[in-house]
Amino acid sequence: MTKRVGVIGGGQLARMMIAPAVELGIEIRVLAEQEGMSAALAATAVGDYRDVETVRAFAREVDVVTFDHEHVPQEVLRALVADGVAVHPGPDALRFAQDKLVMRARLAEIGAPQPDWAPVRTRADLRAFLDEHGGRAVVKTPRGGYDGKGVRVVDHEAGADDWLAAFGGEPILVEELVDFRRELAQQIARRPSGEAVPYPVVETVQQDGVCAEVFAPAPHASDRVVEVAARIAADIAGGLDVTGLLAVELFETTDERLLVNELAMRPHNSGHWTQDGAVTSQFEQHLRAVLDLPLGSSDPVADAAVMINILGGPQGATIDSRFADAMRDQPAARIHTYGKDPRPGRKVGHVNVVGDDLDDAAYAARAAAAFFA
Structure with missing residues (x-):
């Protein structure tokens, strides 16, 4: 029986799964965000990956759901799991790729080596970290950054004011500037x-x-x-x-x-x-x-x-x-x-x-x- 893999996201990673799927005799289906995306050859559905019912309808037609990106919301992922859909990687794993603060805390728990880091909510928090790490550090938005977006080097406490305001009191991530x-x-x-x-x-x-x-x-x-x-x-x-x-x-x-x-x-x-x-x-x-x-x-x-x-x-x-x-x-x-x-x-x-x-x-x-x- 032919296995059906559903990929959420129509970008180049989904596109490059098509050829090996054909060679393995796997039927690959893609939920693309819009028409004409990179994986259009396998796009069997077009819709919003943030909408639970859209993703549920797509998942009913496949044996396993996987991803071209990590941005599918947790509530959507958990709805699929509750429906009995095989989701790989699952929501419990993906949350560590979706939120850098959650990732850093879990890596600390398992003993993975990583730069010094801290959650910061205020200028004072950032100033304290800068003072302890030579006056320069890297700040990151916990969610949504990729390909250099959501990352900047700062050397003063006002360097992340816009992100602190945008996150409305939720912490952002600061890390040591690694040599x-x-x-x-x-x-x-x-x-x-x-x-x-x-x-x-x-x-x-x-x-x-x-x-x-x-x-x-x-x-x-x-x-x-x-x-x-x-x-x-x-x-x-x-x-x-x-x-x-x-x-x-x-x-x-x-x-x-x-x-x-x-x-x-x-x-x-x-x-x-x-x-x-x-x-x-x-x-x-x-x-x-x-x-x-x-x-x-x-x-x-x-x-x-x-x-x-x-x-x-x-x-x-x-x-x-x-x-x-x-x-x-x-x-x-x-x-x-x-x-x-x-x-x-x-x-x-x-x-x-x-x-x-x-x-x-x-x-x-x-x-x-x-x-x-």
């Missing part, structure tokens, strides 16, 4: 029966708060870093009862300590390299995991893989017209696009190059991506 050597990401897949498979830890490079480049496996990572990153992800996946893909964004400090920065409970930008660089892509692995099927091998297929994001150029620019030039110039590059209209800074696709030499792969991936700038 890190580089950013890493560790993915792990976990199925409801408990089997878990990690991917190699990767290095990520950010540009204006958006992931721009990924190097897999992370170059020059010591055996200790590799081991600790995998253990942190396994502890979090088990401790938070995550089902599906979990991405743990990490800071690596100059003395090789690893600190948890962010969590994502879905396929993640840091894992796009797996489409061409791993035995089992993150998208196939996520489908296997949410259906509680045996997980695939996460082994790399070559010594190096590089992913470069294609960030949208000027308004009105086209992407399709540049394919031929990029393909001709860099025949080893695998180009993935999201069906989005370009605008400055918007992720509209990515390029993967897999090979035996990291520098050569990076050169080819950057050269191919440059055709779309």
